[in-house]
Amino acid sequence: MQLNLKGNETIGDVKFEFNANFPFLMLDFFNPIYDVTNQNHVEPIGPQIQIHELVDKFKDIQVIITPNMTVKELEMNFKKLLGLTVIVLRKSGNVWLEATATNNWTLEKQNEMGAELSQQM
Numbered sequence: 001m002q003l004n005l006k007g008n009e010t011i012g013d014v015k016f017e018f019n020a021n022f023p024f025l026m027l028d029f030f031n032p033i034y035d036v037t038n039q040n041h042v043e044p045i046g047p048q049i050q051i052h053e054l055v056d057k058f059k060d061i062q063v064i065i066t067p068n069m070t071v072k073e074l075e076m077n078f079k080k081l082l083g084l085t086v087i088v089l090r091k092s093g094n095v096w097l098e099a100t101a102t103n104n105w106t107l108e109k110q111n112e113m114g115a116e117l118s119q120q121m
Contacts, residue, residue: 003063005051005082012047018065022107024114026096029054029078030085045084055082067108071099074107092117 001021011029018027029045052058061081071088078086089096091114099110
């Protein structure tokens with residue numbers, strides 16, 4: 001999967017494209033100062049916000065996402081390329097759970113686990 005990000009795209013556009021490829025995974029975007037170890041009262045960036053509003057001097061950019069990439073690698077790539085904190089969530093029944101404990105799993109494995117957990121519930 002290749003995300004070709006343009007400045008006028010919204011966070012919602014990126015989330016939708018990612019979820020179309022990994023239907024049991026979801027991305028949440030947070031401001032660059034978001035600290036995953038201290039999540040108190042921090043809201044994700046809304047889906048209507050355009051990328052150029054978040055990233056100074058944004059240029060169109062290509063983000064390569066492969067099924068064998070780990071959650072940690074994906075999150076680090078977004079941080080490195082855009083300076084944004086991204087969290088991968090996995091579907092478990094009707095809820096979305098943060099994949100921090102399994103962030104060394106591949107996106108493919110996470111997606112398969114999400115499918116299994118959603119079918120069991």
